[in-house]
Amino acid sequence: MKALFHVNELDRWAHALLNITNLLRDVGTGEVTVEVVANGPAVIAYRLGSDDALRQMDELHAKGVAFVACRNALQMQNIPEESLAPFVTVVPAGITEIVRKQAMGYAYIKP
Amino acid sequence: MKALFHVNELDRWAHALLNITNLLRDVGTGEVTVEVVANGPAVIAYRLGSDDALRQMDELHAKGVAFVACRNALQMQNIPEESLAPFVTVVPAGITEIVRKQAMGYAYIKP
Amino acid sequence: MKALFHVNELDRWAHALLNITNLLRDVGTGEVTVEVVANGPAVIAYRLGSDDALRQMDELHAKGVAFVACRNALQMQNIPEESLAPFVTVVPAGITEIVRKQAMGYAYIKP
Numbered sequence: 001m002k003a004l005f006h007v008n009e010l011d012r013w014a015h016a017l018l019n020i021t022n023l024l025r026d027v028g029t030g031e032v033t034v035e036v037v038a039n040g041p042a043v044i045a046y047r048l049g050s051d052d053a054l055r056q057m058d059e060l061h062a063k064g065v066a067f068v069a070c071r072n073a074l075q076m077q078n079i080p081e082e083s084l085a086p087f088v089t090v091v092p093a094g095i096t097e098i099v100r101k102q103a104m105g106y107a108y109i110k111p
Numbered sequence: 112m113k114a115l116f117h118v119n120e121l122d123r124w125a126h127a128l129l130n131i132t133n134l135l136r137d138v139g140t141g142e143v144t145v146e147v148v149a150n151g152p153a154v155i156a157y158r159l160g161s162d163d164a165l166r167q168m169d170e171l172h173a174k175g176v177a178f179v180a181c182r183n184a185l186q187m188q189n190i191p192e193e194s195l196a197p198f199v200t201v202v203p204a205g206i207t208e209i210v211r212k213q214a215m216g217y218a219y220i221k222p
Numbered sequence: 223m224k225a226l227f228h229v230n231e232l233d234r235w236a237h238a239l240l241n242i243t244n245l246l247r248d249v250g251t252g253e254v255t256v257e258v259v260a261n262g263p264a265v266i267a268y269r270l271g272s273d274d275a276l277r278q279m280d281e282l283h284a285k286g287v288a289f290v291a292c293r294n295a296l297q298m299q300n301i302p303e304e305s306l307a308p309f310v311t312v313v314p315a316g317i318t319e320i321v322r323k324q325a326m327g328y329a330y331i332k333p
Binding site: 020107109 | 211
């Protein structure tokens with residue numbers, strides 16, 4: 001199983017992280033490949049020191065969940081890449097990543 | 112044709128049910144398999160006695176539309192399964208259902 | 223690459239058009255087929271004379287992006303088809319278009 005979560009609003013993170021936690025518990029870590037792509041203002045949550053969403057992401061990352069940020073969005077939000085949590089991967093355009101992953105068989109989920 | 116509708120906010124039900132009604136009218140009942148997966152606060156609408164969204168769901172269910180609730184969401188909303196409309200099916204995790212159905216070729220729609 | 227953008231709320235157009243602009247710049251025009259399907263109140267943005275979102279759509283259309291409106295939504299919003307921008311294509315039901323395009327391998331994105 002492969003699942004891509006698309007988060008583009010800051011206030012959807014809590015719901016998204018709960019969805020992923022439930023998915024991993026339901027099917028078992030290792031049974032599903034999970035990637036989260038954030039663009040728009042949602043990338044703000046990746047900034048070190050922001051809040052406890054980051055701690056929850058860190059725990060999910062330790063279970064294999066990939067967290068991706070859109071570079072265009074980081075620039076629009078004036079967030080330097082050095083200020084991001086170390087587990088975050090930056091791609092040139094979040095939408096390209098979303099399109100490519102769906103072409104590779106990932107299911108799309110918009111929490 | 113196979114279509115999966117994902118509803119996770121209570122105020123998106125009216126739009127979702129209208130989308131499904133239009134889809135069935137456009138392609139013809141029997142030409143498309145439709146499933147609705149509700150998680151988050153959207154599961155509240157499945158509770159018996161809630162309002163007339165339930166009557167509209169009942170009519171769509173009679174035309175073959177499947178209505179699914181996420182058990183995690185029901186527990187978070189303190190909704191006992193016995194209080195749900197009889198046409199609702201409960202799954203352990205709504206997100207797992209969404210991922211599985213997309214892997215089976217269902218189109219994903221977030222109304 | 224093939225990508226379908228679903229816009230059903232008027233206030234999501236700015237984000238959607240920015241997503242498409244970034245996608246085309248990232249992968250290059252001609253490397254991706256892009257279609258936008260609008261239903262619900264989002265179809266209001268297609269009306270001639272509305273605002274500068276239309277100018278941005280016109281530029282994207284010149285680069286090959288298809289803009290589609292749902293006829294059911296136009297009727298609900300009392301928008302005659304003659305009042306739409308000339309680059310807009312009308313389909314009987316937007317949701318049917320979304321389901322068909324995903325079956326043809328388009329990735330789904332909800333901005």
